[in-house]
Each structure stands twice: as structure tokens, then as C-alpha cells.
Amino acid sequence: MSVISAPQLLVTPKGYPPGWQRVFEDIVSPINLVRDIGHQVGINSLRFGKKCLSVEDLWLFARKAISVRQRIQNALNEVDGVAEKTWRAGCEIRTVTGFVLHPLIEDIYNAHLSWDALLAALYEKYSTSTAPRFVRSKQRKRVEVSFFASALDRVIENSCGLRPIPLLLALRDSISAEKVIDLPDTAPRAPAITKKTKRRRGRPEDTNRREDAQIFDAWKTGQYRGYKDLASQFQKKCREVRRIIDRESKRRKIASSADH
Numbered sequence: 001m002s003v004i005s006a007p008q009l010l011v012t013p014k015g016y017p018p019g020w021q022r023v024f025e026d027i028v029s030p031i032n033l034v035r036d037i038g039h040q041v042g043i044n045s046l047r048f049g050k051k052c053l054s055v056e057d058l059w060l061f062a063r064k065a066i067s068v069r070q071r072i073q074n075a076l077n078e079v080d081g082v083a084e085k086t087w088r089a090g091c092e093i094r095t096v097t098g099f100v101l102h103p104l105i106e107d108i109y110n111a112h113l114s115w116d117a118l119l120a121a122l123y124e125k126y127s128t129s130t131a132p133r134f135v136r137s138k139q140r141k142r143v144e145v146s147f148f149a150s151a152l153d154r155v156i157e158n159s160c161g162l163r164p165i166p167l168l169l170a171l172r173d174s175i176s177a178e179k180v181i182d183l184p185d186t187a188p189r190a191p192a193i194t195k196k197t198k199r200r201r202g203r204p205e206d207t208n209r210r211e212d213a214q215i216f217d218a219w220k221t222g223q224y225r226g227y228k229d230l231a232s233q234f235q236k237k238c239r240e241v242r243r244i245i246d247r248e249s250k251r252r253k254i255a256s257s258a259d260h
Contacts, residue, residue: 004165009164009168009169009172010028015179017179017182019184020175022183023079023175023183024171026072027086028093028168030068030093030094031093031168033061033064033065033097034100034101034159036061037155038159040053040057041160042160052152058104058155059109061104062105062108063109066105066109076091076094082181083175083178083181085173085174085178086171087210088174089170091214092170094233095214095233096162097162098233099154099158100154100155100159100162104155106229108148207244207247211244212244212248214234215236216245216249227245
């Protein structure tokens with residue numbers, strides 16, 4: 001029996017309709033990026049004797065991560081309510097790769113901390129020969145250095161520890177079962193902006209319970225430092241995530257008491 005490798009599973013299957021090929025490529029794009037990051041860490045490890053990433057590596061991968069995160073989110077929005085199995089498989093990929101992409105985007109790229117602090121973190125943590133002498137100045141902010149170093153550790157360790165084969169197999173099985181569902185060949189356009197209308201009276205529409213459960217389960221993993229981290233991962237406001245967790249927690253308590 002031949003062994004299936006991750007690169008083989010990342011190739012878009014030819015039997016998928018054009019719309020499903022596009023969805024597949026968008027959903028696996030975070031896995032491709034995380035694998036690229038891990039590969040670069042391995043190259044740098046051979047050069048410097050330690051797992052590390054240069055400043056140029058970080059900025060390049062962070063910019064790609066922003067685009068990739070949007071691609072998978074758009075794909076999940078497209079299959080949500082249409083292809084349940086594919087949606088769940090894609091959400092799992094988003095969660096697992098988020099342990100790399102989230103600190104890369106939010107804690108490094110969007111942190112707006114000083115360039116000197118990032119170089120200092122690289123120098124102190126990995127002793128790379130590319131760090132200039134001035135980063136050893138006593139005037140640097142050690143809090144920023146520690147913050148960057150922690151984010152770097154998470155990006156490096158999680159990218160090297162990714163196990164994509166189970167995720168890819170689950171995604172392929174899901175799409176194979178649901179590819180009979182028609183999807184457009186090109187990505188749907190964003191809805192046109194319409195004039196704001198007065199809200200109707202009465203009870204508001206039901207919330208998305210599947211998304212609520214996904215966010216609640218992600219929070220319970222303990223991988224997120226706070227609501228802000230979780231909100232960024234799911235591209236929601238911090239206040240909204242807090243309400244979702246509270247709402248889903250109450251739902252589960254009611255369901256648990258009903259069972260007993």
C-alpha cells in the first residue's frame with residue numbers, strides 16, 4: 001500500500017467541478033503557507049544552528065497570511081449552510097492553522113511595535129548573525145522584546161508541528177460527498193451596499209448556532225489568551241465574541257439540565 005504524502009493531498013483533484021476546485025484551493029491555502037513557514041525555519045536552522053526566522057521572512061509571511069486568512073474565510077462563507085461537511089472540515093483547518101497565522105498577523109505584523117525591538121528579539125532569542133550591533137542598546141524596551149520573542153516562538157513551533165494529512169483527508173472526503181452541489185465557477189461578489197432600512201419590530205432573527213458552537217469550542221481549547229485573540233481569529237468584534245460564548249454556554253447548560 002502506497003503512503004500518501006501531504007504534497008499529494010494539496011494538489012487540487014481533477015474530478016472536482018470548477019467551483020469546488022476554487023473552494024478547495026482557498027481552504028487549503030493556509031496549510032500551504034504554514035508549510036512554507038516551517039520549510040523556511042528548517043533552512044534557517046541549517047544555516048544558523050537554531051530554529052529561527054529573519055525579519056524579512058516574518059514580514060513576507062505576515063503579508064501572505066493576511067491574504068490567506070481572507071481566502072479561507074470567503075470560502076467558508078460560501079459553503080456555510082450549503083455544504084455542511086465541507087464547512088466543518090474547513091473550520092477545523094482554519095482553527096489549526098490559526099495557531100500560526102494569528103500570532104504572525106496580530107502579534108507581529110499589526111502590533112506596531114518598534115523595528116528595533118523586533119531585531120532585538122531575534123538577536124537575543126536566536127543569536128542570528130544578521131542582527132546589527134545597535135539592538136543591544138540598553139535603551140531598548142525589554143517588554144516589547146519579550147512580546148515579540150513569545151510570538152516568534154509560537155509561530156515557529158506551531159509551523160514545524162503542523163500535521164496536515166488528517167485535515168486534508170477529511171476535507172477531500174467532505175468535498176467528494178458534496179461536490180454534486182452546484183457552486184459558481186468564480187467567487188461570489190460582495191453584496192452591493194443598499195440604503196439602510198428601519199429595523200422591523202419583534203423578535204430578532206436567530207443567531208448562527210453552528211458558528212456559535214465553533215467559537216465556543218475554540219475558546220475552550222485554551223489556546224487563546226483572551227477574547228481579543230479569539231475575535232481576531234474569527235474576524236469578529238471582541239464584544240460580539242464575548243456574547244457568543246455566553247450565549248452558547250447558556251445553551252449547553254440548558255441542554256445538559258434537560259438531559260438529566
